Amino acid sequence: GAVVSQHPSRVICKSGTSVKIECRSLDFQATTMFWYRQFPKQSLMLMATSNEGSKATYEQGVEKDKFLINHASLTLSTLTVTSAHPEDSSFYICSARNDVYNQPQHFGDGTRLSIL
């Protein structure tokens, strides 16, 4: 149980395009979803926390207009990297939990984003 699906697993696109990454909880309702960024050989850095139906809370230093997060339902959150540039290339990982049942975070398998 507690499966989180992240799509796509890998995306390569040209500089200036926008890229959308989906994070779905398949067998539970995700009241809270988290978006992380991971650079090679480094730890995860929390970018933002989103609650269903509310605006996301961004961590310090993360550009809201650059990384658009939508948590429209209890099973889906999306991260859109707008006007992506090579420095946005990274491994993006989402996680989800159900606050009501006090679950730990369940992680997706990540998305490798490469901007040419």
Next chain:
Amino acid sequence: AQSVTQLDSQVPVFEEAPVELRCNYSSSVSVYLFWYVQYPNQGLQLLLKYLSGSTLVKGINGFEAEFNKSQTSFHLRKPSVHISDTAEYFCAVGRDYKLSFGAGTTVTVRA
């Protein structure tokens, strides 16, 4: 504020040997502690967690960890490793499940 320090960035170990990964944390409030494993190009998988109660926590794949409040540590151990345990291991601390991760420890198991 809370932070995590993983004292070893890389741990090479022979198959069937024991392994210990060290983790120290700091926090101004009581927190929950976690160990996660990450295989290449994958997300994180929860190995075990400490919320309260017994300080010795048993997790999946034969791993266990001991919470030591006085030393603010949460070291991860496995008595006998397999090749398949080769991965990146992250210690994390959190409250209300907003997690702060350590820098990670790369475990390489050799035959």
